Amino acid sequence: MAKAKGGEGEVAQAIFNLANIFAFIFIVLIIASKQMFQSTSVEVEVPKARVIEADLEQSIAVSIKKDRTLYFKDKQVDLQTLTQLVKQAQEEYKSKNPDAEMGEQLVVIRADKSVDWKTVLDAIDAVKRGGSKRITLAVIKRTT
Amino acid sequence: MPKRRMEHGSVEAEVPAAGLISLTDVMGSLVKVFVLTIPFLVESGIFVSRSMAAKLNRPIQQKQVKTDVKVSIHMRADGVIELNKKPVTQEQLEDLVPKLLARSIEKNALLSADNEVVYDNVVQMIDFLKSKGAGDVLIMKRGG
Secondary structure (H helix, E strand, O other): OHHHHHHHHHHHHHHHHHHHHHHHHHHHHHHHHHHHHOOOOOOOOOOEEOOOOEEOOOEEEEEEOOOOOEEEOOEEEOHHHHHHHHHHHHHHHHHHOOOOOOOOOEEEEEEOOOOEHHHHHHHHHHHHHOOOOOEEEEEEEOOO | OOEEEOOOOOEEEEOOHHHHHHHHHHHHHHHHHHHHHHHHOOEEEEEOOOOOOOEOOOHHHHHHHHHHOOEEEEEOOOOOEEEOOEEEOHHHHHHHHHHHHHHOOOOOEEEEEOOOOEHHHHHHHHHHHHHOOOOOEEEOEOOO
């Protein structure tokens, strides 16, 4: 009898541990989600879209905040600096990955959905002047 | 608390794991919900890689680009959408775009917008064009 009780105690302990593990995974996922899903810490509300074409892993993030400030990764820049930094980043990428399939790193424009089109277009132009040809606009998948 | 009857007929002690099982289920469900919502949290991209930030005031270039392009959309700052230089309603756009794209070999579309147009509206238009079968949406820059 004592053996059976001991067995149940072990089961209860195992289930309790399992619940703890789930809770831990959940908390880690919540905390890490921003870092996991974004290549930069710059907060912008990107538009939603149904058609999704590009996976943004290993990309260079260029962010445009609501107040039109421009960021290369996490650093605030102006258009000229952006061009230079993109150029440097692509040269570094090419030297590190001479056999890369696409030849250059993808640049993702993460613009706040409320900014005007000219601001985004100027950023695209600056990136293109930096020698990048693979450019995407960041979106989040629309549910409806 | 519920009691469990053992195979040999004796009533065994309480089932202490019952509450923990629900806890495990709840935590498991939370993790599943989180994992299922990941696609709607992750930023993806719409390619504008082959975008041509060319100037429309260069007639020769424009002619070359437009060879096979049957859909040319301009978004005006006042909200009016022009399809092949004629103002159209949203309903007309939804009707005409697939028909025009069907006539094109490369199924490319040209898109331009006034500087003041909100970025979100431009992305929605790119999304609309791609969802109607446009291969590439070529972004054009207007004006000097």
